[in-house]
Structures are given as structure tokens and as C-alpha cells.
Amino acid sequence: MTAPTTPPELVQLLTPEGERVEHPDYDIDLTAEEIRSLYRDLVLVRRVDLEAVALQRQGELGLWASLLGQEAAQVGSGRAMTDADMAFPTYREHGVAWCRGVDPLHLLGLFRGVNHGGWDPIEHNFHLYTIVIGSQTLHAVGYAMGIQRDGAEAASLVYFGDGATSQGDVNEAFIWASVFNAPVVFFCQNNQWAISEPLEKQSKIPLYKRASGFGFPGIRVDGNDVFACLAVTRAALRNAREGNGPTLVEAFTYRMGAHTTSDDPTRYRVADELEAWKLKDPIERVKAYLFRNQLADQEFFDKIEAEADQLGRDLRARCLALADPQPGAMFDHVYAEPHALVDEEREQFTTYMSGFEGAQ
Amino acid sequence: MKRDFKLPDVGEGLTEAEIVRWHVAVGDTVKVNQIIVEIETAKAVVELPSPFEGEVAALFAAEGETVDVGNVIITVDDATEEALTESLVPEEPQKREPVLVGYGVKQGPSKRRARKSPSAVPDRPAAEPVPLSNGSDRRVAVLAKPPVRKLARDLGVDLAVVAPSGPNGSITRDDVLAAQAAPAAPAVAAVAAAEQDFIPVRGVRKATAAAMVSSAFTAPHVTEFLQVDVTETMNAVRRLRELPDFADVKVSPLLLVARALVTAMKRYPQANSTWTDEAIILKKQVNLGIAAATPRGLVVPNIKDAQALTLPELATALRDLTERARAGKSTPAEMSGGTVTITNVGVFGIDAGTPILNPGESAILAFGQIRDMPWVVDGQIVVRKVTTLALSFDHRVIDGELGSYVLRDVGAMLEDPLRMLAWS
Numbered sequence: 001m002t003a004p005t006t007p008p009e010l011v012q013l014l015t016p017e018g019e020r021v022e023h024p025d026y027d028i029d030l031t032a033e034e035i036r037s038l039y040r041d042l043v044l045v046r047r048v049d050l051e052a053v054a055l056q057r058q059g060e061l062g063l064w065a066s067l068l069g070q071e072a073a074q075v076g077s078g079r080a081m082t083d084a085d086m087a088f089p090t091y092r093e094h095g096v097a098w099c100r101g102v103d104p105l106h107l108l109g110l111f112r113g114v115n116h117g118g119w120d121p122i123e124h125n126f127h128l129y130t131i132v133i134g135s136q137t138l139h140a141v142g143y144a145m146g147i148q149r150d151g152a153e154a155a156s157l158v159y160f161g162d163g164a165t166s167q168g169d170v171n172e173a174f175i176w177a178s179v180f181n182a183p184v185v186f187f188c189q190n191n192q193w194a195i196s197e198p199l200e201k202q203s204k205i206p207l208y209k210r211a212s213g214f215g216f217p218g219i220r221v222d223g224n225d226v227f228a229c230l231a232v233t234r235a236a237l238r239n240a241r242e243g244n245g246p247t248l249v250e251a252f253t254y255r256m257g258a259h260t261t262s263d264d265p266t267r268y269r270v271a272d273e274l275e276a277w278k279l280k281d282p283i284e285r286v287k288a289y290l291f292r293n294q295l296a297d298q299e300f301f302d303k304i305e306a307e308a309d310q311l312g313r314d315l316r317a318r319c320l321a322l323a324d325p326q327p328g329a330m331f332d333h334v335y336a337e338p339h340a341l342v343d344e345e346r347e348q349f350t351t352y353m354s355g356f357e358g359a360q
Numbered sequence: 361m362k363r364d365f366k367l368p369d370v371g372e373g374l375t376e377a378e379i380v381r382w383h384v385a386v387g388d389t390v391k392v393n394q395i396i397v398e399i400e401t402a403k404a405v406v407e408l409p410s411p412f413e414g415e416v417a418a419l420f421a422a423e424g425e426t427v428d429v430g431n432v433i434i435t436v437d438d439a440t441e442e443a444l445t446e447s448l449v450p451e452e453p454q455k456r457e458p459v460l461v462g463y464g465v466k467q468g469p470s471k472r473r474a475r476k477s478p479s480a481v482p483d484r485p486a487a488e489p490v491p492l493s494n495g496s497d498r499r500v501a502v503l504a505k506p507p508v509r510k511l512a513r514d515l516g517v518d519l520a521v522v523a524p525s526g527p528n529g530s531i532t533r534d535d536v537l538a539a540q541a542a543p544a545a546p547a548v549a550a551v552a553a554a555e556q557d558f559i560p561v562r563g564v565r566k567a568t569a570a571a572m573v574s575s576a577f578t579a580p581h582v583t584e585f586l587q588v589d590v591t592e593t594m595n596a597v598r599r600l601r602e603l604p605d606f607a608d609v610k611v612s613p614l615l616l617v618a619r620a621l622v623t624a625m626k627r628y629p630q631a632n633s634t635w636t637d638e639a640i641i642l643k644k645q646v647n648l649g650i651a652a653a654t655p656r657g658l659v660v661p662n663i664k665d666a667q668a669l670t671l672p673e674l675a676t677a678l679r680d681l682t683e684r685a686r687a688g689k690s691t692p693a694e695m696s697g698g699t700v701t702i703t704n705v706g707v708f709g710i711d712a713g714t715p716i717l718n719p720g721e722s723a724i725l726a727f728g729q730i731r732d733m734p735w736v737v738d739g740q741i742v743v744r745k746v747t748t749l750a751l752s753f754d755h756r757v758i759d760g761e762l763g764s765y766v767l768r769d770v771g772a773m774l775e776d777p778l779r780m781l782a783w784s
Contacts, residue, residue, distance in 0.1 A: 054393045058411040059368025262371040264404030316392070355507030 010220040010252050013227040016280045018288025020227075028231040032295040038079065038226050039286045039296070040304050042071045045095040046283065047308035048104045051315050052094075052111070056261045060319060061111040065092045069224070069256030072282030073189050075099060076229025077157065077251070080237055083125065084154035086147075088140040091129045092189075093159050100126035108319045115325070116333075134164035137173035137186065144182035144240070155183040155240035157233070163194025165210065166202050174214040174248075183240035185233060186211075186248045189223060191255035196268040208250035216246045223253030224282040254280070327353055361440045363412045364432040367399070370406050376428050377401045378562055379421045388416045390436060397433065414438035426562045503530035512536045564657035575719045579635065579754040583714040584763055588771040589735055591745045596777040600671075609675040613747075614704055616780070617727050619674060620773035622646050622666045623784045624766050625700055631766050632699045633722050635756045649701035649718055650678065652685040660718050661690040662698035702727055712748040722757045723766065726750040747774075 011026050030038075049067050056064040067074060074095025081087060081099075089096055094107055097119075106118035110129060117128035130136040140158030147154050164170050165188060177184050190207055192199050203210070211218030221232040229251055236247035254277040258265050290296040331346040367377060377399040384396045393409040396416075400406075417435040421427045502519045504512070508531060512519050519531055522539040526532040561569070593616050600611045625632040625646045634641045649662040661684070663669070663677045684690050701718045706729035715724045728748035735744035751767040758766075773779045 051393075054409045057368065057370055057406065057408050059366065059370075060411070062369075063372055258404075262403060264406075267404075313392075352506070355505070356510060 010222050011228045011232055012222040012225050013231060014225045014285050014289060016224070016285050018285045018292060020289065023228075023231075026228065026231045026235060028227055028234075030227065035286065035290060036296055036300065038075060038230075039283070039290060040307070041075045041079070041095070041098060042226060042283045042286065043304050043308050044311055045071050045075060045098050047312050048098070048315060049094055051312040052104075052108060053257070053261065055108065055316065055319055056111070061108060061261075062113050063260055063262060064111050065260045066255075066257035067092050067094050069254050069277065069282070070189055070191060070251075071095050072226035073187075073223040073229050073251035073253050076226040077159075077187050077233040077249070080230050080233035081125075081157055082154070082237075084152065085237060086125045086127065086140075086143055086154065086156045088127045088136040088143070088156060088158040089129055090133075090136065090159050090161065090164075091131050092161075093129070096159065097124075097126055100124045102126055104315055105318050105322070108315070109322055112319065112322060114322050134160055134167035134170040134173075136160070137164070137170045138176075140184050141173045141177045141180075141182050144177065144184035144246075145180055147183055148180070153241055155185060155237045157185045157187055157237060159187050159189065161194065162188065162190040162192065162199050162202060162207060163197065164188075165207055166194075171214075174211070174216075174246075177246040178215040181243070181245040183243070184246045185236040185240055186246060187233065187251065188248065189251045189253055191223075191253050192273075193255055193259070193265070193269065195259040195263060196265075198269075206250070208248055211248035216248065218248040218250065220250045220252055223251030224280045224285070226282060226286060253282075362417055362435050362437050363414070365396075365411055365434045365436065367427050367429050367431055367433050368408075369429045370399075370408070371401050371403045374401045374403065374429060376426050377406075378426045379423050379433070380405060381423055382419060383407075384410075384416050384419075384434075386416050386418060390414065390416060410434075410436065412436040412438055424563055426560060503528060504532075504536075505530070508533050508536060515540045564654075564659065568658050571719050572716050575717045578719075579717050579722075580756060581714070581717065581752050582755045582758075582760065582763060583750055583752040584760075584767050585712055586749045586751075586767050586771045588747055588749060588774050589737075589744045590730055590747050590774045593774045593777055594730070594745045605672045606675060609672065609679055611675060613730060614702070614727065615671070615675050615678060616774065616777060617725070617770070618648060618650075618663075618666070618678060618702060619671060619780055619784075620770045621700065621702060621725055622648055622674075623773060623780055624769045626667055627769060627783060628762060628766050630762060631723050631753065631758055633757055634699075634720050635722065635754055640757050643699045645699065647697050647699045649698035649721070650681055650685075651701060651703035651715075651718075652682055654686050654688060656688050659685050659690055659695060660698065660701055661685050661694040662701070664697070700724070706730060706747065712750040714750060715752045717752060717754055722754040723763075724752050725767075725770065726752075749774075 011023050012021060013023060013026070013028060014020055046068065052061060052064045053066055055061050070092070074093055075098070078087070078093075078096040078099030087093075087096055087100060094104065097107055098104065102119045102124050106115070107129075109115040109118045119126065119128075121127045127136065127139065130139075137158050137160055140156045144156040147156065158173075160170060174186070176182065177186070188207055190199065194202060199207075206220060208218035208220040219232055219236070221228045223229060232249055236249055239245075239247060254273075255265075256274065256277065287301065290300075328346055328350055331342050331349070334342050369375075370377070378401075380398040380400050382397050384390055384394075390396060390410045390413065392411065392413050395407045396410045397408050398405060399408060414436045417437045419434055420431070421433050427433060502522075503524065503526075504519055509519065511533060512522070512531075515536065517536050517539050519536075522531050522535050524531040525535050559565075590613065593613055596616060597611050597613055600606050629642045629644075630640070632643050632646055634643070645665050646667040647662040647664050648666040649660045651658060651660045661681050663674070663681055666674060666677070669677060681690075681694070684694070698718055698721055700721055701715075701724040703713075703715050703724060704727050705713050705715075706727050709729050711728040713726050713728075715726045717724050726749070728750070730745050730747045732743050733746035734741050735746060736742075737744065749767060749771055751763060751770075753763045753766075769779075769783070773783065
């Protein structure tokens with residue numbers, strides 16, 4: 001068998017040039033206000049990301065995983081959820097966190113090493129970041145089966161990358177979701193690179209086609225098209241809530257930056273590829289669309305730009321002001337209730353720490 | 361107020377970085393997040409953005425210098441009032457900065473500290489060490505609590521030579537302090553240290569080491585030798601020098617060796633190739649590398665498309681390439697993309713060697729010195745100009761047969777330069 005030579009069709013509603021196109025199965029009717037608001041989210045999310053990269057380079061964060069290039073996939077899918085839906089992120093879903101109302105400062109705290117994920121997952125219906133590759137797909141399926149048993153009107157949406165599709169956990173999650181008809185949407189951001197491993201070394205077929213083998217639909221969407229990501233994810237979530245089981249959404253996008261700040265992509269990928277994807281920028285096409293259809297003027301764009309700069313400055317100041325936790329704080333969240341063994345361990349640890357020179 | 365920017369750990373547990381290029385100079389005005397410097401770590405070349413706004417007051421490391429993480433590399437004056445309270449706070453003792461992975465980055469004093477010689481340890485006999493119940497070697501099983509171990513480390517005391525007084529033969533805090541107070545003897549090791557010099561491993565030396573190790577341990581090398589009578593080549597060199605085409609450029613035996621090797625690469629394209637796990641990539645261009653000894657170390661720039669050059673053009677390219685290399689001005693483009701290399705060991709008065717391949721190439725030719733040797737011509741012993749050629753090749757790509765053909769043909773062309781005309 002030979003691999004298909006033509007690239008498979010992907011759902012696109014807004015071309016890289018900012019032209020609106022129709023799709024027979026997926027359409028979306030957005031007001032000018034909604035489009036401007038999507039644009040604002042895309043710009044602000046990118047700004048948060050840039051500031052975080054700079055802070056890492058200045059020694060203020062231990063690490064950062066940049067989302068540059070994946071803003072549309074995250075904002076589109078993030079905005080598709082209802083308040084009752086539950087999101088399970090990897091460690092790169094800063095845009096989804098933004099859509100779920102998580103203060104970016106909490107994300108920075110995690111990468112600064114002063115918290116273990118500083119937000120309440122239940123408050124935001126946004127689970128903590130998962131560093132282990134793909135394990136959150138199992139959590140999401142379990143959560144979805146809980147929704148199913150509660151008879152609730154909700155679905156779970158789980159994020160993972162192209163590399164994670166090679167993990168056992170993800171494949172097990174597909175199987176469980178399929179046989180239990182769980183209300184879950186698998187949202188795979190295929191950014192083409194699993195650190196330094198290109199997609200063609202991971203899969204002989206397009207990723208979305210894998211779903212059919214597990215027994216549920218898969219769909220490929222232009223991951224740099226925020227309209228399409230919103231429309232497709234919204235439909236998939238609705239489908240799940242209505243009891244029709246899981247969907248795999250493959251958002252076809254590109255990681256414009258390094259895997260993390262510890263990585264140097266120039267060592268393994270060619271500049272031409274990056275240049276080609278620059279032309280498909282997720283933000284520029286929305287800007288072009290707004291401009292061409294006179295849905296926004298220069299004043300609007302300037303205002304968003306200024307807001308982004310303010311957000312960056314503010315985030316920087318608050319990040320630098322984050323207090324280092326006391327070493328003993330790690331015992332505080334092991335159990336919700338008091339626990340004799342943990343108390344004993346805390347006591348031992350405190351005694352141990354006081355044995356150091358200059359201990360408080 | 362002057363604000364210091366310390367070299368951060370930009371890659372999870374890195375301890376040092378080399379300053380590649382400053383983007384700012386003293387007196388420049390910088391903004392927050394403006395790129396100020398490029399650094400190269402073990403993992404990547406990274407641009408660092410300024411955390412401060414203001415005027416650059418001082419740079420503390422030169423380009424090419426390797427700096428430890430935690431050292432101040434730049435000071436920026438943000439033109440605000442000096443905060444007195446801050447300057448009154450004494451420097452904190454060495455402190456570990458939290459990072460996500462690993463044990464944190466220790467902030468050390470400026471520059472790299474000298475290696476500690478064993479003489480720093482008080483040379484005090486371990487008077488009557490208390491035998492351990494299991495009778496094991498004390499050097500292996502020193503008993504001490506972690507805070508005591510830390511104290512010993514901080515004070516530079518080797519626990520193995522501290523006499524224990526605690527329960528079960530364990531070393532206490534007081535034992536460590538007592539050991540530190542004991543007079544430090546000027547040990548023999550100090551003399552040994554004085555007899556050694558340390559050259560920091562960086563720059564070209566570091567890159568050369570990495571390339572050699574990578575090449576030597578990935579490509580199975582084979583080297584073949586051939587002695588060649590190059591009397592005719594020397595005659596050809598002499599006559600070429602008289603031609604007006606070569607009036608402005610030096611004609612050396614190396615030029616003809618270069619032309620012979622390029623010609624051989626065209627005859628045997630598989631020798632002009634790169635091994636990858638998926639395919640052997642045959643290069644249509646011959647990018648001829650010349651290993652050059654420069655004040656900075658070994659560099660191997662290459663002449664692009666050498667197969668397309670006329671002999672005078674090749675001579676000019678050779679001259680320009682070596683001049684730029686010696687001046688330390690070889691461009692990164694010149695140093696990458698080579699397909700085959702010549703190393704001219706003859707200039708050092710050497711006959712032959714077993715050269716290591718330039719990574720990514722499949723063959724390298726060592727050109728030995730040319731000297732007068734007794735040689736048999738038509739049954740008579742006569743004095744001829746003779747050199748030794750050594751060809752190392754990657755046995756994954758080139759079998760003994762092909763390698764032998766390449767070396768034999770290069771030799772044949774040097775023995776009778778007319779063959780270069782016939783074969784090119």
C-alpha cells in the first residue's frame with residue numbers, strides 16, 4: 001500500500017489571505033464583535049507567550065514551552081467550550097488557559113517553580129498542566145465517563161500533540177472512549193514536530209484517519225484558522241454532549257518556536273519550512289479579514305497593541321514579585337484533610353532543614 | 361541605579377555559556393526585552409533579552425569567553441535613585457536559585473574558580489579511626505548526617521580524613537569544625553598543581569574535539585597509503601608558474617593535488633558523498649575542504665563547486681581560502697557543506713598520517729612531504745621527488761576496492777599530470 005500523494009482535505013473557513021470560504025459541513029456565523037474579540041484573544045495570548053519566553057531568557061523562569069503559531073488552534077477550541085465542559089491541557093495550552101479565565105501569572109508560577117499549577121481546576125474547568133506526554137487523555141476519558149454517569153450536559157476536551165499519538169496512553173484512551181461512547185473530544189494539535197522528530201517518522205497515515213480504526217470520526221482542521229477551529233470543535237463538543245461519542249480533531253498547525261526554551265530547532269529543521277508557515281500566520285489572516293471587510297479600523301488595532309504591551313509589562317512585574325514558597329509548603333496539599341503521617345513528615349523535614357547553616 | 365544582569369541558566373541545568381556576540385556596547389540605551397547578547401550553551405545558540413531599561417554601564421565578558429551561570433555579564437543604569445537600603449544589605453552567601461529541573465543553579469563568585477587541590481584538605485592523620493561494626497573500609501562508608509556533610513562541603517573538608525566522635529563512628533559537626541581548624545599542611549599535591557597548566561576548552565578547540573569524536577566514533581575509518589613519484593608534477597608546477605595565467609597567483613604542488621582529487625571525485629561520485637541511515641547522498645558538487653592550521657586552531661573551509669573551476673580559478677580560490685582562514689575570517693558558509701578534504705601534513709615535514717574524516721564527508725586525503733628518494737626507473741636506481749598519499753575513507757560508503765581506485769588514480773595523475781587532462 002502506498003501513502004496518499006495529495007494532502008488530505010482540511011476544514012478551512014478563513015484562508016491565509018483572510019478570505020472567508022464556505023464548507024458544506026461546518027459553518028459559523030460570527031458577529032463583528034465576536035471576530036474582534038477572537039482577534040484580541042489571539043494577540044494577547046501571543047503577547048503573554050513572548051513575555052514568558054523573554055522572562056525565561058532572563059533567568060526568571062526555569063523553562064517555557066512557547067505556543068507561537070498555535071494561537072488559533074487554542075483560542076478557537078478554547079472558545080468552543082461551554083462553562084460546564086472540562087479541559088485537560090498539556091503544558092503548552094496557554095491560549096486555552098486564557099480562554100478559561102486562568103490568570104497567566106499562575107502559568108508563570110509553575111514554570112518559575114513557585115507553585116505546582118497555581119489555579120483551581122474546578123473553578124475554571126481547566127485541569128492542571130500535564131507534563132507527562134499523553135496521560136491526560138486517560139484522565140479526560142475517565143472524566144467524560146463520569147459526566148456520562150451523572151447524566152450531565154457537558155463534555156470533556158483533551159489536548160495533546162502529534163508526538164503523543166505514539167503513546168500507549170493515548171491509544172488506550174481512544175479505545176475506552178470508543179467502547180464506552182464517552183463524551184470526549186480529542187483535540188490533537190499537530191504542530192509537525194515532536195521535539196526533533198518530524199511527523200513523517202511517526203505516522204504513515206494522516207493522524208485524523210487513525211480515529212476510524214478505533215471506531216469514531218476524525219476530522220482535520222486548519223489549525224491556523226481560528227474560525228474553523230471554533231466551528232469544528234464546537235460541533236464535536238455538541239455531538240459528544242448529545243451522546244454521540246468521541247471525535248478526534250486534528251488541528252493542522254506548526255510550532256513556530258522551539259519545543260521549549262531548552263531546545264534549538266535550527267539543529268534539526270530547515271528555515272524554508274518556517275518561512276512557508278509564516279505565510280499562514282493565524283493572527284494576520286484575521287486582521288486582514290477585519291480590515292478588508294471594514295469591521296475594524298487602525299484605531300482598534302492600535303488599541304489592542306497597547307493593551308497587549310500593558311499586559312506584558314504588568315505580567316512581568318507580577319512575575320518578578322512572586323514569592324518563593326517555604327520548603328515546608330510542599331506538605332500542605334498532599335491531603336485535603338489533616339493527616340497524621342504527613343504531619344510527622346513535615347515535623348521531621350522542618351527539623352532537618354533547621355540543621356543547615358543560616359536556617360531560619 | 362545600576363542593575364546587574366546575571367547569566368541565567370537558559371536550558372535546564374546548564375552551568376556555563378560562551379558569549380558569541382554582543383548586540384550592545386557601553387553607553388548604548390536599551391529597552392526591556394531588547395536583544396543584548398547571543399550566547400552559545402551546550403544546547404543552543406540563544407539570544408538574551410535585556411530585563412532592564414536604561415544605559416549600558418558595563419559589559420563583563422568578552423566575545424568568545426566562557427562564563428559561568430550566575431556571573432554578572434552586563435550592568436544597566438536605569439537612571440533612578442540608588443536605593444540605599446539595598447546597597448546596605450550584605451551579599452548573601454552562595455545560594456541556590458530554584459529551577460524547574462535539577463538541584464538549582466549555584467551562584468558562584470565571578471569567573472571560574474580554580475580547581476581545588478587536595479592540599480586544601482587539612483592534612484591531619486585520621487588518628488585512630490573508630491572501626492565500624494561491619495569492618496568495611498572507612499573511605500567507602502563515612503557516617504555523617506546530611507547537614508554535617510553540607511557543612512563539610514562548604515568548608516572544603518574531606519569527611520574521609522575526619523576523625524569521628526559521634527555514635528556508631530559517625531562524624532559530628534564539631535569533628536568537622538575541629539578538622540577545619542587543624543593546620544593545613546602544604547601538601548605534595550600543591551607542587552603537582554604548579555607543574556600543570558590549564559587551557560580552557562572552548563571555541564575552535566572545543567568544536568574540533570566534538571567533530572573529531574563524532575567522526576571517529578560514527579564512521580568506520582579505513583586508511584590506505586601510496587608512495588608516488590611526483591617528479592613530473594614538480595616539473596609541471598615549474599612550467600605552470602611561467603605561464604601568464606598564473607602571474608598573480610601561487611602555483612604549488614597542493615594545487616595539482618587538489619585538481620587530481622577533484623577529478624577523482626568526478627570519476628567516482630560515490631566517494632563524494634554523505635552517509636545517512638536512509639540513503640547515501642551522492643553530491644554533484646565537489647566542495648573541496650582544505651584543512652588549515654591557524655592561530656585559532658584547526659579550521660576546514662571549503663571551495664564550493666571546485667569541479668567547475670579552471671586551474672587558475674582553483675589556484676585563486678585556494679589562496680583566498682587559506683588567507684581568510686589564517687586571518688580568522690572564514691565564514692560559517694565556507695566551513696560547512698564540504699564534500700571531501702585535503703590535509704597538507706607535508707608542510708610540517710611529515711610523510712603520512714591516518715586523517716580523521718571531516719564529519720559528513722566520506723573521504724579525506726593526507727598529502728605528505730615531497731623529498732628526494734631513491735626510486736627505481738627502468739631498472740635503474742635514480743633520485744626522484746617522492747611523496748606519500750594517505751586516503752582515509754568511511755567504510756560504510758566506500759569499500760576497499762573503490763577507496764583503492766580513488767587513491768590509485770590520484771597517484772597516477774600526480775605521477776603523470778597529463779592524465780588530469782585526459783580524465784577531466
